[in-house]
Amino acid sequence: MQQNNYPNPPYQVMEEEDTIDLRKLLFKYLRFWPWIVVSAGLGVILAVFFTRIATPIYKVEGTVLIQDGSPSLGADLFDGAGGMFGGKNNIENEVGILKSYTLAEEAVRKMNLNVSYFKDGIFSKPQLYGNVPIHAQLDWKHPQITGGLWKIKVLNTEEYELSIEEDNFSVFNPADPFYKTKLENVQVQEGRYKFGETIEGDHFKFSLENTSALAEEVLFVKFMDTPTLAQGYREKVQVAPTNKQASLLNITLETPVRRLGEDYLNHLMEAYLDRELKIKNQASENTVRFIDRQLSGITDSLTFFEDRLQKYRSDNRIFNLSQEGSIVFERLESLEKEKSEAELRKKYYTNLREYLSNEQLDDLTAPSVIGIQDPLLNALVINLAELQSERVRLSANFSDQTPAVVEVKNKIQNTRKTLLENVRSALTNTENILAELNQKVKMVERDINALPETERNLLGIQRQFSINENIYVYLLQKRAESEITKASNMPNNSILDFARAGALPISPKKSLSYLIGLILGLMLPIGVITVRDFLKTKIEDADQLQHDLKVPLLSQIGKSKAADKRVVFSKPRSMVTESFRNLRADMAYLVPHDQDTLTLSFTSTISGEGKTFVAYNTAAVYSLIGKKTLIMGLDLRKPRIAEDFDINYSKGISNVLSSNMDWREAVVSSGFPDCDVLLAGPTPPNPAELLMTEKFARMMEEVKEEYDVIIMDCPPVGLVSETKDLFKYADINLFVFRQNYSHQDAIQFVNELKAKGDVKNLYAIFNAVEGSSGTYGYGYGYGSKSYGYHEEEEKKKWYSLK
Template identity: 30%
Template sequence: MEEEEKEVNSLAGIFDIRQFALNLLKLWWLFLLCIGIAFGYAYYKNQFIQTIYNASSLISIKDNSNPLFTSNTSLTFNWGGTTDKVTTAIVQFKSRTHAEQVVDELQYYTNYIKEGDYYNTDAYKQTPFFVYADTNKAQLYGRYFRIKVLDQERFELSTNFPNATAGGYHYGEKRSQSLKVPQGNWKQQFKFGDSIQLPFLNALIEKRGANIATGGEWLFNFGNYWGTVNRYKNIAIRPAPEGSSILLLSLSGGNKQRLIDYINTSSVILERGELERKNKFAVSTINYIDSSLVLQEKALQKSEQDLEDFKDKSQVLDALTQNSDFNKRLSEFEILERGIQNKLNYYDNLKSYLKNKTDYTVIQAPSVVGIEEGSISGAVSRLIALSEERKKREFAMRPDAPVFREIDRDINAIKEVIYENIKSSNSLLNRELNRLYAQINEVEAQIKKLPKEQQEFLRIQRQFDLDKNAYNVYMSRKAEAELIKAANVSDVYVIDEAKDTGGGGTRRDSNINYLIALLVGLAIPIALAFVLTILDNFVHTPKDIEKLSPIPVIGVVGKMNHPTNLIVKDKPKSTIAESFRGIRSSLHFIYNQESLYGSRTIMVTSSVSGEGKTFASINLASVFALSGKRTLLIGLDLRKPKIFDDFGVDNDLGVSNFLVNDCSLKDIVRPTGIEHLDIVLSGPVPPNPSELIMSKRAGEMIEQFKKDYDYIILDTPPLGLVADALEIAKYADATLYLVRQGYTKKGMLDVVNEKYKRGEIKNLSFVFNYFNDRGKYGYGYGYGYGYGYGAYGNGYHEDEKNAGVMIRIKKIIKGIIKPR
């Protein structure tokens, strides 16, 4: 239990909670000031709180395969599983490339501003006009244009140019450039719908609606392109529910319609991009067929013309009927030969392409040349899918990402499979081609037996049939590819598009700012009070003395405004006088009780000057004298004498004169005007006060005075500054050590504690001086030391009358701002 009390006392010595509370009370004005400033700032900030809107959309990512064809027989193929599609879609939505496409399409780098009292708001789709920037030319960057609607047809643009050049930005080429501008204020009128072609502005401004309100003014400018793109990259997107192929897209911002347009356009662009990638195989095939059809059509026209010309010049129509069997058989063989050659050429081209190219997304379908082998078609489809997947991931991942190494391994493995299939197919096709050559040679040998004119006719007829057949095959393949393209659907499907359903936005609770303001307003004074308490090294209450020293407190003397130190004489019924009477009574308990009679010597000292030694000495001597005791007050502070001022006498003769044998004891004793009280002044300041105090003559002086007086009060120098007081202490029966509230530092008590511990001073007690408790420390004068009636003695004392309210307020303010 004792250890716990010691620990509490130790903590109390480190941080005084009561002192902390009192510091808080003293800083009441700072509380009001800080809270007032904080609440004012909170009110100002609340004016800038904007409404935040949220827009969202639901889309589905599915594996929408073409229902008319399979991956082995058509121009479509499987792009990967649904899980991979969802992951890829999320990455695409948050990618820079995708954000660029949406920002470009919506021209979100154009900012529409409505001026407000406290802040400007985003007026996208709230203005009666829309600005369409010409992306092929540079625009003035960052500077606002003010647009004023004059009437239904005209508007006025104005701005200010501080210099002859200004910054511009080319949104098509994504680069900055310098523009020449007319220096100073610029203003010009235009018509809605007219193209504006200026060195610093190239745009079309159109009305939104048939009738618009006139006289309104708005601002618009062309802002930071990449800043806008990066802002929309932060679109929130997540599966809903978790793990499903349904994605929830959401955005928050200050303009609801801008959010809605971005989300919906973002979905459209992704849907369109997915369909374009899905149709890429068919589109490249159609393009290849179209280029082949051009050549084949020319060949067909030529062979048809050759046949007509030959018929006009020759009379071999009967021979045509007679030898049609030869021609039919040879045409069939040559069509087969051409088909085989096309396949061989496709394989050669495919092999060369795979070895020399890295982008495999534009390979033509094997079915274009009649290759129906499932292994070849499937391998090419997988190769294109992997290549497309690699391209999609390139804008979202680092080039050294592990996924690229895995995709490249799969691509190389499929290429090896294709090489093996090509080698095997070439071997089979070459054998079939050799067999066809033998059959063709056999029929040609029979044809050669016919007349030359018939042979020529059959050759022309056969060429015409071959060209016509090839043309029909290409047309058939093109129709198939276009049918597949038309039947393809995107893997992205919008379930719920973003829409303004009339719901309001959300505003951050303005009360939060006031709460924060209150906390900050309270925290600053509290922190200051805490710092002041930690740094406060002064003694403030008798309790502080009890914590810092084992020496007892014999009395507490309050604070009283009086022109002199003679308070006991002038106001004998005051609380101050009662305090000294209490000290007088308490001194009887600490004297040496060997004799009930004889003179008593009381030394009054302190740590430093200014703690009230002279004040205490004079008034203590006064209470002894007023009680009928012969009392002598001796000023032994030879360095800084003070007593003479209060009694209105000159300090021309005193202790210093006696100690140097310039006069007798009778010469230095002077009356005070108070019955039974005499004084001995310090006298002129000597050059060697310590030596004089230590002299034998000083002891003889005190011993002689003891014979003539009942009480001798010694006003000595500060114990903490000079050694004189220790020399005088051996003549004293009791020592009073003055501690002044808010003036004496706690560390000063260490000196007297050490001397008390070593026994250098006997019968030592503390007197707590200049104590002011009202509204500050909570101690009444009835503290328990037996020195009077205390705060409850109203009516028995002659204290000062209560001052007026204004005077008391002035005193409080003065006490706050006055340094210690």
């Protein structure tokens, strides 16, 4: 028999771009709206609970004003020569100083933060600060365990009970303070102790004092070493300019204890100003040390010549020089004063040269403090001292290979070489001046030789006394000036705003927490649904099926909950029956109107997808309109019609094909008008070969002559081979998919059949559809609401995820 060829049917597969249908996506998730609402509510409730138990975090802020000092002459010269020296106060440098470990350590030491105290709470342990009920005394010269948490239960004013709350201890060794070892087991006897009693072991030594603790009060203490505390606070503190143009630095710290944060930032800013003042005072201190070394020798000489002058005057009864001697002495005294000042400068230059050669840059003294008025030399010494301070600061926080440290070291070497050359030149000039003064002194000494011997000797002694006296007075004057300078020094920078915490905590924020709780509550069920859809292997959605199939999806058949599978006959007003009527109506568009007979084949990928159910009830809707209909059970391997539809007859197609029996003898009535059944019969040993015989082909011709509609219930095409040979007898071939049962691989199987061209007029049916599987809520053809047109079946529970 020739296969029927029809014109293009109205159901054409359209090539569509892969676009996201937002409305479809929305309705997909709205199917589970009760779950989403419940989850969102739980998220908000958990957020409220979190905000109540979470420890509030406060933001503490302080402000430092950075004053840009006026550059010195030497700095201007060298800046113009190539930018060797930066400004005195570089904002980035000041930020680095404020965040340095050195300042953090100094602040921690001043505040004595090595012991933290906590009180017992329901969900957390709030930290106590200030007036604590107990006080711990630790011997930091002894190894100490840090990091863990001790529990203190006060028994009375004299005793307490000690136990370990959190065993997370490390051992701090004072011999190596920057390295700690983990301690697994703490060898301490838990139990009763007296306040004031020293508790000592290999890794701890401490005692507790009761200041205001009451009986039955429970407290907790934690010991922390200074290096760990300093490093922790250093990482927590944030320093940043208020804006790019201003020289204001904003210092912030986030902490659960407002007062503690305020005190720490204030101590940090004070340590910052103390450091600057210490650097400024260093030049005065170096000057005082230099002058004190000179005075130690001058004082002895001055005393010696003072005694000698007094004795000589007494012995020789001469107290004043003659007029001529006084004139000579004044000339000589003036020269000796110039000579002593030149020798003092020479000593300074000599010491400065030794410091530079030996790189003792911390002992530099500015030339101006001892009366040397050389602007370039003075600027070089000051700049070199500042560069040395910068190197010390950077080396405390960075390695020697860091670019910033390398750059500062290069600047120090260049400045040191330049300064050393200037010192050598100044030393040569000073030696020339001394030689010239010595010549002048020799000329005056000739005039002295013309004086009487007694006066000449008096003049010599008085000359030595005057020289030492002038030097002594000069040094005392410079020392006093240096002390005054040191006392009057003030930091260039200043604290503009002392640390102050905000009135409200920055964390947790109620509105933000509620929003996050709501979002997480919404995202959890949506995420579960999305992951579930991503991992699913079964076909669930009709639209996705229609999108992926290369053949038209002809109809959707609702899931019947009736016990009788002949639903068209048993429930003629149900929605499932109506979906079969829709299938019958759609079928009219697929065949020519003048065709007298219609042959339909039904198959699926595997058994259980409902092809027999769909085939039987499709036959039933045709019989209801008076079409003489025959249902043929062609699944000879696993026949289901007799069992599923309660038909008691043992003969069928296998008997007809394997004997001389006429096929009409095997036909039985379904029990309903115009609907007959031709069962498969007993399972033969060769079902595929029987269906390929010439006898079967003749039988099909005869059947089509006697019946208006022939329904072929074929075997699953994915399991057996004979189904492909049966397709040629049908006008329309229908492939049945079942919701939540058929695998997605079945779609590819049907697409391959279409691509190979083995099957003509192939269409798909989506069976056992529950709820609204179609787009935007449509299902069964009329929608999910019947409004009295159909019998209502039991609705799916709202909490079901299927």
